[in-house]
Amino acid sequence: MHVLILMDLDGTLTDPYDGISRSIVHALAGLGVPEPPVSVLRSFIGPPLQDSFAALGLDGAAAADAIALYRDRFGRLGLYENSLYDGIPEVLDALCGAGHQLAVATSKPTPFAERIVQHLGIAESFGFVAGATLDGTRRHKADVITLALEHLGVPAGEAVMVGDRAQDIVGAQAHGMRSIGVRWGYAEDGELERAGADAVVSTPAELTRAVSLVTA
Template identity: 50%
Template sequence: MTAPLVLLDLDGTLMDSAPGITASAAHAFRALGLPVPDAGTLRSFVGPPITDSFPAHGVPPERVMEAVTAYRAAFTAGGMYDNAVFDGVPEVLTELRDAGCALVVATSKPEMFAKPICDRFGLTGLVDAVHGAPPDEARSTKADVIAAALDALGRRSPVAADDGPVVMVGDREHDVHGAAAHGIDCLGVAWGYARPGELEAAGAVGTVDDVAALGAAVLARI
């Protein structure tokens, strides 16, 4: 039988990436001469494609790509590395691989950023692949990223029972909805950036409160 597949979100699930993302988003608002949202709003930028977040928080549609350019200037200048792996994540990834799971990062972050970040913070060697959005993430949803990951692995969508079990792990509603588009259950994590009740309302099959409990929770689902 095909090995169980665990799809893993990056920001807010494996890594605390809020500092770099929020600072880069704030820079973009200032560069456009627009009011900088409050800290709570900036925190909501972690997870969804930024091309969704900017228009949702005051950037006129015709200026979204200008905001993206400003964001990326700050992000590539150092913001992309202003983050940290959550305590206990390497041990959980090792636990899941030892249990025979295939581990694949599936993130809305553009792949050109996701791969070097995973390299820098030692995650690449703990997973089997890293998949992110294309450079123009305006054309990519979480469902698209998952589709690309499944295709690269030779897996069908919607996922079929004889392909082996598949579960998504993420911290935002976008992870839940993206997984559901392929018939995949999503297990939510409480240490990320979701609003209270967000994961449950989106249809997550469960929520894990502590990183140390994630391995057992995933194995119970596959």
């Protein structure tokens, strides 16, 4: 069965830790906020940026200032401090070769996501890049998935979400979609299973078989 595979970006296709963490530290320093521990910096990878800053107690004008400072550095430097996980180019080729349609579905703003996939040389694998809006009105994964499905004209029953965080799994469930969690990203132990992923894989090489199993 050929399906649409929606793939998360950060923590699934790419390891963005350096670019994201350095941009967070830059933003917080600009507001006089001390650098948080690594565990907090890691928690920023996956959820919408607005939500992560709010979890640090920044909201309203402070959150807006933090996001502006973050994006200033990220747009100049951070998006290039990023790398593909080993095995990703090969699995993208395998999935496309099997006849599946691929798209990116990320809570990162679309302009940044498009630049990243171009920079890393994987843009041609994807028919569409669905991301958040810069103003945050579309940022949660369920809304990003809605955009991708509507743009590509594919019903949810013919699509699978692949991602490394609970937000990816919950976003898929909001559409009645199947989902595959990946363990090489930034999920805590057991996070993907607790969220209810239909399958969980440990390496990119396992993805092709997992797609076949969850769509059988």
